Amino acid sequence: MSGITTSTFAPGTHFSTLRNNAASSWWKDPGMRSLAVATIAAYCGTVNAGYDGSLFNGLQTIDGFLGVLGNPDGNKLGIISAAYALGAIPxxxxxxxxxxxxxxxxxxxxxxxxIIIGAVVQTFTKGGDPMLAGRFVVGLGASFEAIGAAPYVTEISHPRNRPQATALINTCWFIGSIIAAWTCFGTLNINGDWAWRLPCLFQVLPCVVQLPLLWFIGESPRFLVSRGKNEQALRTLARYHANGDEQDELVQFEYQEICAALEFEKQATAGITYMSFFKSRGNRHRLLVIVLVGFFSQWVGNGIISYYLARILSSVGVNNSTQQAGLNGGLQVWNWLWAIGAALLCERLGRRPLWLTSAIGMLICYISITACSAVFAEKGTIGAGYAVIAFIFLYNGSYSIAFTGLTLAYPNEILPFNLRSKGNAILQLAIQIALFFNQYVNPIALDAIAWKYYIVYDVVLIIAIACIYFLFPETKGRMLEEISEIFDGPSDHSVNASAQEALEHDDKIGGEKKTATGHVEYAA
Structure with a gap:
């Protein structure tokens, strides 16, 4: 045979049928409570991203902060805000x-x-350029956090919790945004520079929690096997999924699947590059979906509300700093509750219903925000200003239904094993390019045309709904191999097809036919 490790379990075995030395509920099981700690450590990076996403908006509600930056115009303010994305891309x-x-x-x-270095720079310096430099360094760190954390959670989670654990990663963004929003609210009455310095300094907190946890938690089993540390990988799986029982059926099944998948990958993915996304119809479809998810996650109007809520509120007559900060804090809690609920229900309700409900809800709300903002600007109607605030809350709830959890989970589901890391890099690149555009262009456009700028995002949302309807397939209830068949067809398993045929041929010559597709792939 070609060196492929075959499973001792029957083809088509499902993990739910195997004996597992773990309680049905994670909080009742010591091993899975330890796994929860490892997962929380990975979530800290997303918490920090959310903190930054709300921090700059909250700082603008603090009297004197813009003066510290030199009272920048829309162009300079956009560059300072976008420095985070500028750092994340390279x-x-x-x-x-x-x-x-x-x-x-x-x-x-x-x-x-x-991120700690960047936060310290922002805290203990003054002026627009030092603030820009600090945000650039924070952006550098954000990419390392995102690239490391998402695969870690996917690869170490218990199989029965993996869909929810992956979908919950991005919901932690709102935990950070809640902390930032209420920190800014709490420092409003502090006299002097510490009113804005404290919120900047507190950005180190998620990282201060994360760093010591990283010392104690286990490494990704898939990474360990890829580096030849098979025994350590088995111990890690047993520690988190079966309370240390290395002979546990589920642990053995996962371990064999990881080993087989990595051995298969070495042979089947020789020569795989980013150009592989263009070599088959299925991969081109995947690439298009990944890029659309990345851009739409930032280009459906959320960028204005996330980073410039204070300016929107001012445009509809809410000028009091306390009111602005309070609304910002309440909005983040509202967002988080919607995101948590949708993430936990993603497998029950399905991906397409969540995507479409989210996008259509946002479109209705954004059209309403546009219309009410126009009425307030033209006639000064107080009720129209209050309606804008109400629709901002409804819009954010709609966004959280799908775009918070599925932006990361959905691309990881549709990517084949050998293109998953490359696909994640493309996804993050699309997100950061879109984020930079938003953060740089939005303040300039808001200064120039005010509420009329919202019409741009009304159009983008219509395009997003059409793309989701025609291009985003349903993945509910399917294992990863079955999801591949949606894009590649039952007779062509992505770029692995020719390699798979060769492996089957080798097995036949050896007198025993065992196919790679007889194994269930658990995003190893």
Missing amino acids: SLLPAAWIGDRFGRKICMAIGALL
């Missing part, structure tokens, strides 16, 4: 290489250290 490829070469934990640790 660090994507190095982060992906370090994550594959040295491990997910090292990747996250580097990200945490960079």
